[in-house]
Amino acid sequence: MRLSRSWLVAFVAALAWPSMILAHAMPKTEEPAAGTTLRAAPAEVSIIFSETVNPHFSGIVVRNAQGTRVDNGSLRPDPGNAARLTVGLMPPVGAGAYTVLWHVLSSDGHRTQGSYHFTVSP
Numbered sequence: 001m002r003l004s005r006s007w008l009v010a011f012v013a014a015l016a017w018p019s020m021i022l023a024h025a026m027p028k029t030e031e032p033a034a035g036t037t038l039r040a041a042p043a044e045v046s047i048i049f050s051e052t053v054n055p056h057f058s059g060i061v062v063r064n065a066q067g068t069r070v071d072n073g074s075l076r077p078d079p080g081n082a083a084r085l086t087v088g089l090m091p092p093v094g095a096g097a098y099t100v101l102w103h104v105l106s107s108d109g110h111r112t113q114g115s116y117h118f119t120v121s122p
Contacts, residue, residue, distance in 0.1 A: 025049040025083070025106035027114070034116035041093035041120045044086050045071065045100055052082035057105035060087040065097045082107070095122040 029048040032038055045062055055077035062071040071087045078084035085104070098120070103113035 024110045024112045025051045025053050025104050026112060027102070027116075028083075030100070030116060032118040034118065037119040037121050039121055041091075041095075042089060043091075044088045046084060046086040047100075047102060048081065049083045049085075049104060049106070052107040053077075053085065053104040054107060055085060057111075058085060059103055060085055061101045062087065062089060063099050063101070064093075070098070093120065095120050 026049065027034075027047050028050050031046045032042050045060055047060065055075060059075055060071065061069060064070050070089055070093055072090050074088055076086045076088075078086065085102075096119070097117060099115055099117050101113075101115045103111065105111050
C-alpha cells in the first residue's frame with residue numbers, strides 16, 4: 001500500500017510538471033475586448049497578461065483594416081500591475097476593423113505572441 005501511494009504521488013507530480021514548465025504569459029483581459037464592436041473609438045489599448053511581463057522586450061501594435069499602424073508606439077507598463085501593458089492610439093481613430101498584435105517576454109523568460117480584433121461602428 002505504501003509503495004502504491006508513492007507511485008501515485010510520483011505520477012501526479014509527473015503530470016503537473018509539464019504544465020508548470022510550459023506556463024506562458026497569455027492575455028487574461030483586453031480593453032477593448034477581443035471581438036467587440038464599440039460605438040466610439042478608444043484612446044488606448046490595454047492588455048493584462050496571465051503573468052508578469054518584461055516591457056522592454058514586449059509590444060502592442062494596432063493596425064486598421066488597410067494595415068496602417070494607428071498606435072502611437074509608446075508602450076506603457078502599469079506601475080501597479082507588472083502584468084499590464086498599454087499603448088495609446090493616434091487620433092482620429094475612425095470607424096472600421098482593427099487588429100491588435102502583441103508579443104511579450106514573461107518574467108520567467110518565455111516569449112508569446114498573438115492577435116485579436118475589435119471594431120468601431122460608424
